Amino acid sequence: MSVQSYYVPEQSRWPILASVALFMMAYGGGSLINSLSANTGGGGGLLMLLAGALGMGLVLLGWFSNVIHESNKGLYSSQMDRSFRWGMSWFIFSEIMFFAAFFGTLFYIRNLSVPWLGGEGEKGVSNLLWQGFAAEWPLMSTPDQQAFPGPKGVIDPWHIPLLNTVLLISSSFTVTLAHKALKLGNRQRIIFWLAVTVVLGVIFLYFQAYEYAQAYNDLGLTLNAGVYGATFFILTGFHGLHVTLGTLMLIIIFLRVVKGHFSVEKHFGFEAVAWYWHFVDVVWVGLFLFVYII
Amino acid sequence: MTSSSASTHHHGPAVGLSRWLYTTNHKDIGTLYLWFSFAMFLTGGCMALLIRAELFQPGLQLIQPDFFNQMTTMHGLIMVFGAVMPAFVGLANWMIPMMVGAPDMALPRMNNWSFWILPFAFSMMLSTLFMEGGAPNFGWTFYAPLSTTYAPPSVTFFIFAVHMMGISSIMGAINIIATILNLRAPGMSMMKLPLFVWTWLITAFLLIAVMPVLAGVVTMMLMDIHFGTSFFNAAGGGDPVLFQHVFWFFGHPEVYIMILPAFGIVSEIIPTFARKRLFGYPSMVYATASIALLSFIVWAHHMFTVGLPLVAEVFFMFATMLIAVPTGVKVFNWVATMFRGSMTFETPMLFALAFVVLFTIGGFSGLMLAIAPADFQYHDTYFVVAHFHYVLVPGAVFAIMAGAYYWLPKWCGNYYNETMGKVHFWCSFVGVNITFFPMHFIGLAGMPRRIPDYALQFADFNAVATVGAFMFGFSQLIFLYNVIHCIRKGRQASSEVWEGSHGLEWTLPSPAPYHSFSEAPKVK
Numbered sequence: 018m019s020v021q022s023y024y025v026p027e028q029s030r031w032p033i034l035a036s037v038a039l040f041m042m043a044y045g046g047g048s049l050i051n052s053l054s055a056n057t058g059g060g061g062g063l064l065m066l067l068a069g070a071l072g073m074g075l076v077l078l079g080w081f082s083n084v085i086h087e088s089n090k091g092l093y094s095s096q097m098d099r100s101f102r103w104g105m106s107w108f109i110f111s112e113i114m115f116f117a118a119f120f121g122t123l124f125y126i127r128n129l130s131v132p133w134l135g136g137e138g139e140k141g142v143s144n145l146l147w148q149g150f151a152a153e154w155p156l157m158s159t160p161d162q163q164a165f166p167g168p169k170g171v172i173d174p175w176h177i178p179l180l181n182t183v184l185l186i187s188s189s190f191t192v193t194l195a196h197k198a199l200k201l202g203n204r205q206r207i208i209f210w211l212a213v214t215v216v217l218g219v220i221f222l223y224f225q226a227y228e229y230a231q232a233y234n235d236l237g238l239t240l241n242a243g244v245y246g247a248t249f250f251i252l253t254g255f256h257g258l259h260v261t262l263g264t265l266m267l268i269i270i271f272l273r274v275v276k277g278h279f280s281v282e283k284h285f286g287f288e289a290v291a292w293y294w295h296f297v298d299v300v301w302v303g304l305f306l307f308v309y310i311i
Numbered sequence: 312m313t314s315s316s317a318s319t320h321h322h323g324p325a326v327g328l329s330r331w332l333y334t335t336n337h338k339d340i341g342t343l344y345l346w347f348s349f350a351m352f353l354t355g356g357c358m359a360l361l362i363r364a365e366l367f368q369p370g371l372q373l374i375q376p377d378f379f380n381q382m383t384t385m386h387g388l389i390m391v392f393g394a395v396m397p398a399f400v401g402l403a404n405w406m407i408p409m410m411v412g413a414p415d416m417a418l419p420r421m422n423n424w425s426f427w428i429l430p431f432a433f434s435m436m437l438s439t440l441f442m443e444g445g446a447p448n449f450g451w452t453f454y455a456p457l458s459t460t461y462a463p464p465s466v467t468f469f470i471f472a473v474h475m476m477g478i479s480s481i482m483g484a485i486n487i488i489a490t491i492l493n494l495r496a497p498g499m500s501m502m503k504l505p506l507f508v509w510t511w512l513i514t515a516f517l518l519i520a521v522m523p524v525l526a527g528v529v530t531m532m533l534m535d536i537h538f539g540t541s542f543f544n545a546a547g548g549g550d551p552v553l554f555q556h557v558f559w560f561f562g563h564p565e566v567y568i569m570i571l572p573a574f575g576i577v578s579e580i581i582p583t584f585a586r587k588r589l590f591g592y593p594s595m596v597y598a599t600a601s602i603a604l605l606s607f608i609v610w611a612h613h614m615f616t617v618g619l620p621l622v623a624e625v626f627f628m629f630a631t632m633l634i635a636v637p638t639g640v641k642v643f644n645w646v647a648t649m650f651r652g653s654m655t656f657e658t659p660m661l662f663a664l665a666f667v668v669l670f671t672i673g674g675f676s677g678l679m680l681a682i683a684p685a686d687f688q689y690h691d692t693y694f695v696v697a698h699f700h701y702v703l704v705p706g707a708v709f710a711i712m713a714g715a716y717y718w719l720p721k722w723c724g725n726y727y728n729e730t731m732g733k734v735h736f737w738c739s740f741v742g743v744n745i746t747f748f749p750m751h752f753i754g755l756a757g758m759p760r761r762i763p764d765y766a767l768q769f770a771d772f773n774a775v776a777t778v779g780a781f782m783f784g785f786s787q788l789i790f791l792y793n794v795i796h797c798i799r800k801g802r803q804a805s806s807e808v809w810e811g812s813h814g815l816e817w818t819l820p821s822p823a824p825y826h827s828f829s830e831a832p833k834v835k
Contacts, residue, residue: 025415028333032424040431043471100417103489111519118527130550139620156548165547240539244548247540
């Protein structure tokens with residue numbers, strides 16, 4: 018391997034601007050949430066949050082276009098490409114661990130703490146605090162039905178969730194077909210398959226929103242419906258957020274392909290988004306299995 | 312290597328404030344991290360002194376209990392996330408590219424972002440002190456329901472501050488891994504890496520694995536507080552103990568995040584001043600990796616008294632004790648490195664030696680705490696406080712000091728004042744032991760932690776500990792003065808700096824040039 022030059026960028030304004038934007042989002046979000054909980058308006062916090070989010074969006078656009086520009090100028094060696102690959106891989110690993118925390122929570126609650134609370138097992142003594150509470154999963158009636166009224170019903174896995182599973186798994190295939198087309202340099206076909214992937218993602222999100230509405234309006238399955246609702250919404254909710262982010266990333270990649278970006282040899286940005294999309298897909302399979310079916 | 316990287320950027324730093332705000336240079340960013348960490352060290356230190364001043368005598372003299380709780384909470388959070396972790400990241404930024412023969416960190420702009428998130432995050436965290444209801448007062452471990460049902464409103468900002476620190480740490484860790492795996496000079500194989508680099512590689516892996524779990528647990532807190540969920544509330548079918556499980560799944564690897572780089576620093580310093588090669592290099596690498604892997608299966612030893620099933624108590628007790636094996640390997644190797652070496656005792660070596668001895672004391676008290684039935688007695692007493700301060704202050708902090716003295720001549724081109732360094736060391740060494748050693752006794756006698764008042768029988772040892780704390784605290788000003796003196800008018804240092812030094816970083820002139828290895832060095 019020849020010794021190639023490694024591009025070290027000059028000074029950049031993006032990181033400090035991104036820090037300011039992140040701070041505004043955090044501080045604004047915190048103020049907003051606190052004033053909503055205290056019922057004292059919250060306009061200032063909301064404004065700060067939105068300004069921060071807008072700023073972050075602009076920074077990311079600027080930062081990424083900077084990177085794309087440098088890449089087009091041929092400043093990036095294959096070693097740089099590997100740095101990006103390591104970076105994205107470890108970022109996805111961190112995301113896996115984020116979901117692992119919530120899956121771990123679900124398993125602990127289902128298999129240990131709810132049975133104990135219902136008087137089963139070695140720590141069943143905790144049932145003394147909530148006598149009459151019986152363990153079950155899904156947890157339809159909570160120990161304190163006044164504070165946390167349990168759901169009247171849960172989502173049937175064999176309708177919308179099954180459909181969503183089919184949608185997401187298909188979208189993993191379509192993004193791979195787009196990647197194949199990119200390797201062959203067939204731009205029409207990349208555009209087609211990417212468009213299909215984006216549409217599948219959007220339909221998934223539509224059904225997910227529809228399911229949430231159904232849960233809230235018809236089933237009484239809410240954030241407040243005890244720990245079943247809590248685990249259901251935190252897992253599916255964060256997954257939905259990640260699908261939203263992934264769809265946005267796919268749309269950006271789509272626009273870049275339309276503009277003529279990416280070559281047969283160099284298309285790391287494309288691959289990074291594809292990896293992310295597969296990751297989101299795999300998490301969904303876990304969700305379908307452990308949240309909906311079992 | 313005449314192409315882009317050499318021709319597209321300047322050969323020296325930019326002037327003025329923009330150098331620090333916009334920099335992509337690993338040395339500048341390392342410097343920022345280190346100064347930030349020192350500022351946080353003094354801030355958290357002042358809080359510690361306030362705590363010790365209140366505890367000088369029984370009864371309430373200076374501060375109210377609620378403010379005392381805010382101080383213990385903020386002291387812990389600031390020292391862990393603001394002082395120790397950024398100091399190690401600062402050292403990594405400075406040293407890893409030089410040690411592996413890289414031009415800079417792998418992702419320099421992201422490197423800048425990792426740093427600049429921190430001042431904002433800590434401003435937000437410190438601002439909670441001035442909010443209505445006061446700062447977080449539930450301890451740095453923020454157990455539910457203290458941190459949910461009974462928390463002050465400022466907890467929301469605490470949660471978002473933790474999110475920001477997490478983002479910063481994850482990006483920093485990704486950068487370090489990418490640098491080590493991808494930017495090594497030709498010939499620098501993995502098993503030739505300096506141990507500081509190895510320990511940081513493993514630490515970075517731990518960071519990426521557990522910081523998201525911390526983000527997850529604070530998110531569940533946020534949901535419980537503001538959005539009606541019941542993760543940590545048994546009334547809705549949740550479990551407050553779940554909080555502790557998730558928190559310590561992050562928290563225990565976090566403990567090793569704060570000590571593995573310290574192992575690395577000490578493993579660099581001892582061979583230099585013993586003028587021998589490090590004894591058992593491969594076993595050091597494997598021991599570090601074993602400690603990191605074991606750190607994922609021992610978390611519940613923090614929770615022995617919470618009501619775990621018996622099988623869990625036994626499993627976590629034995630798994631914890633297993634960690635003593637790789638740690639013992641390390642201590643043995645350090646001692647064996649010194650065996651029959653031509654030792655000299657410059658300040659970095661003094662700190663490193665104190666590390667080996669005092670960290671081992673902290674390790675032994677950790678073994679005592681690992682015995683589940685004994686822990687029922689020690690739990691939440693000052694014995695625990697003594698234990699983790701022994702591994703964190705004369706452990707992590709002493710290693711950071713050792714590293715700072717060791718590499719300072721490489722950073723600024725001048726030697727620090729050796730006499731002043733030795734005075735700093737001895738004041739710190741004596742002060743630390745006066746502060747924390749008596750805590751073992753009052754803890755075994757039953758004094759609980761996180762309480763502003765105590766029974767009369769604990770008075771003498773508490774008074775002694777307070778005197779030691781002030782001694783330790785003020786002697787850090789010697790360090791500050793010595794560093795500034797060294798930067799301004801220290802004696803000119805050579806490239807090797809130390810007689811027995813070896814490694815790529817010592818082949819560069821002192822001070823190290825703004826861009827380390829624009830041309831990759833050859834490693835034999």
